[in-house]
Amino acid sequence: MNTLFGERKEGATKIVLKSVDEYPEAPVTLGTTLINFTGDWRTFIPVIDDSKCVKCYICWKFCPEPAIFIREDGYVGVDYDYCKGCGICANECPTNAITMEKEEK
């Protein structure tokens, strides 16, 4: 997806170290979470049904990442590069507009 809150992320490229020589000598982080797509960890993916959404933004408030952003049209979107699939948004949504589906990879 390569976006941060709907905007294209500058310099967001996942680092994959292929040989031991490419590793830093000490185990230190090589950048910010911009390059660490924690969305990889997800098993269940939140899917939002805009027709049920009442724009209360409770999901946006509760997302611990935060990976939920408010789109220009006022509905909410999910940054799937960082959403770990915890399901808190779906649990909190008062209109059941968010469902957690098993993600096929």
Place this chain on the structure above:
Amino acid sequence: MAEYKPIRKVVSGNYAAAYAVKHARVDVVAAYPITPQTSIIEKIAEFIANGEVENLEYVAVESEHSAMAACIGASATGARVFTATSAQGLALMHEMLHWASGARLPVVMVDVNRAMAPPWSVWDDQTDSLSQRDTGWMQFYAENNQEVYDGVLMAFKVAETVNLPAMVVESAFILSHTYDVVEMIPQELVDEFLPPRKPLYTLTDFERPFSVGALGTPADYYEFRYKIQKAMEEAKKVIHEVGKEFGEMFGRDYSQMIELYRTEDADFVFMGMGSLMGTVKQAVDVLREEGYKVGAAKVRWFRPFPKEELYELAKHVEGIAVLDRNYSFGQEGILFNEAKGALYNTNARPMMKNYIVGLGGRDFTVSDVRKIAENMKAVIEKGELDVEVDWYHLKR
């Protein structure tokens, strides 16, 4: 280099360590008192109270675990860091020892070898430090107070070159509280030998923020472990270079990780670590006069383990009597175990016998070495071991 005029002081092993810390221009000391180490950090506190050291921060902590945690934090900012402990205190540090080496921080500590309780003991025994064998710390064993002083200075240089922590180990009371002449090095020459640390990274790098000690998934953890082993291998070369440089500058050569004493034409040698090897060397002189062709092999560095040097020695002796002031329960003396393992895949296979000596500060004298020599000679002549592990002092 300015002409080297040593400053001779009569000091205990612990004070020798404290003076080395002062001369190394250490930035941070975090430590918790424990006998027989306490007089090291007391002396350092005295240096600070007297205004004899500049910019040395002493962090008083509530335990050895916290002491090492503070050392790790300070070292991660690029500071030169020191601590000291013994026995139960070292055991309490154990978790943090892994953090120091894993984060590749060159903390230096003096461990004053003290027997692990129970029964309570404050006397000399190497099992405390050797129990930390697999923590990724280098280990240097000092034979005398001079080697404590020299060892601390060299440990900083080696540690900061390969980015691994190092432990300088001395004997409880036999060195820690016994006074002897130590040749100290004038400050400007210590500065020449040991320039300021160049850290691998520093947490005060605000231009490029990062975190240390983050998660390493199964995809990455393995490579970092390999790098620690590579650094240990590199440390062997660095130890040779630093030990040689020390010898050239100050006249005491430490280029060999195993110090050989009269081993050239020896039929068999005594191998061991630490202060007991001073006794052994004296015994070798006595035994030589009595007709025994014996020598001594003092293992200075236990980690990294000098297996190449051991091989060179093992090739031309008939037997090695390994003297362990330590024990790995369920197996044998720890140095014996290491030495046998190091030779297994080589063509050098002298007879090796393990003598367990001096545990918990039991006296170990020249006459003990003579008795061991008699036994070892008989074993070699017969061509078979009576017992592999000999609890030599045991009251029977």
